[in-house]
Amino acid sequence: RKGVTNLNVLLPGGGAPLAWSWNDQEPWGALCNLGKSQSPIDIGAGSTRKVAFMSLAFKFKKADSPTVIFDGHEINVKGDFGSLIHKLEVGQRDFMIEKLKFKFPSEHLIDGTQTDGEMLLYLKSKDGLVGIASFLFEADNDGGAQWNTFLEELSLEKWDLGSEDGLTLKSQPNLDNLVVGKEGKRIKYQARHIFRRSFYWYTGSDSVPPCTEEVYRFVFSQPIYVPAAQLHFLKEKSFLNELEIAGNKKLV
Numbered sequence: 674r675k676g677v678t679n680l681n682v683l684l685p686g687g688g689a690p691l692a693w694s695w696n697d698q699e700p701w702g703a704l705c706n707l708g709k710s711q712s713p714i715d716i717g718a719g720s721t722r723k724v725a726f727m728s729l730a731f732k733f734k735k736a737d738s739p740t741v742i743f744d745g746h747e748i749n750v751k752g753d754f755g756s757l758i759h760k761l762e763v764g765q766r767d768f769m770i771e772k773l774k775f776k777f778p779s780e781h782l783i784d785g786t787q788t789d790g791e792m793l794l795y796l797k798s799k800d801g802l803v804g805i806a807s808f809l810f811e812a813d814n815d816g817g818a819q820w821n822t823f824l825e826e827l828s829l830e831k832w833d834l835g836s837e838d839g840l841t842l843k844s845q846p847n848l849d850n851l852v853v854g855k856e857g858k859r860i861k862y863q864a865r866h867i868f869r870r871s872f873y874w875y876t877g878s879d880s881v882p883p884c885t886e887e888v889y890r891f892v893f894s895q896p897i898y899v900p901a902a903q904l905h906f907l908k909e910k911s912f913l914n915e916l917e918i919a920g921n922k923k924l925v
Contacts, residue, residue: 693882695746695912695921705884705923712805712877712890713780715925721873726762729806729872729891731755733770735845741832742839746881747912747921748832749774754848757796757806759874759889766889768796768804770848775911776922779809780880781892783873788896790904791922794848796889804889805879806872808851810904811896818898822850824907832910851897871895880923 693701705711732755739752754770772795779791790810797803826846833840877890899907912921 693746698924701882701884703883704878704886705882708878708884708886710877710886711884712880712888713782713923713925714875714877715782715785716873716875716892718784718873718894724874726760727874728760730758730760731848732758733848735847737845738841738843739846740839740841741827743834743836747774748834748910750827752846754794754846757794757804757891759804759891766798766802766804768798768802770794770806771797775907776880777908777911777920778922779807780922780925781807781809782925783809783892783894790899790908792897802889803879803885803887804891806891806893808893809896811898812901812904813898814901816900818900821897821899821903823848824899824903826850829906829910834910834912884923 699706734753734755736752736754739750739754742749742751750773751771754773757768757770759766759768774793774795776791776793777789779788780793781791788809789812792808792810794806794808795804796806823846826844828842828844831840831842871894873892873894875890876887878884878886878888
């Protein structure tokens with residue numbers, strides 16, 4: 674791969690490099706390379722099994738003054754974005770949405786196909802269960818996609834990868850404004866309606882060191898179409914990508 678190995682691992686404020694980089698993942702070691710349930714994966718849609726009486730319910734809300742923090746590798750948007758409820762035939766799991774991350778290109782593949790990006794919602798339940806829900810992004814170059822209101826509410830123009838203290842947004846971004854569908858269809862979908870049954874679920878891991886396993890992974894099959902210019906701007910603001918760094922994703 675091209676690029677400078679350590680360019681993307683400098684701590685804000687000129688601190689020492691962290692112990693891993695995106696471009697050289699072999700030294701991640703431990704679970705990241707040897708774990709039995711690692712994420713991401715290439716999801717073979719034809720080999721999945723439908724589970725009856727399973728769905729997701731969304732209780733999104735306006736995040737009051739979320740904080741945007743660069744951790745030395747990528748942007749984290751921390752705040753209370755509401756909750757996601759994993760409904761089973763018997764019982765349910767209630768997860769709070771604690772933070773967001775953005776990956777370019779997508780971490781997950783579906784039948785070998787990768788999308789332009791992926792938004793990760795980090796989840797945690799009161800009894801300690803951990804999950805990550807992923808929305809796939811596709812860049813729209815023909816002008817059919819609506820400008821994404823939720824991404825606009827994140828105030829991307831104010832993000833600063835060099836900030837040591839993070840940025841507290843004055844806006845109140847709401848995941849209910851994550852619009853999908855194209856203008857040509859003359860339909861606007863809100864996330865809670867289109868995604869509640871169209872998802873893949875497996876037990877995997879976090880996708881950054883130490884790659885902790887026993888993480889519930891949810892991957893929504895319906896992509897979110899975002900104007901190419903807006904998605905490119907989000908990518909520029911999410912991680913240091915100078916000198917052709919491959920991206921901020923763990924390899925499948």
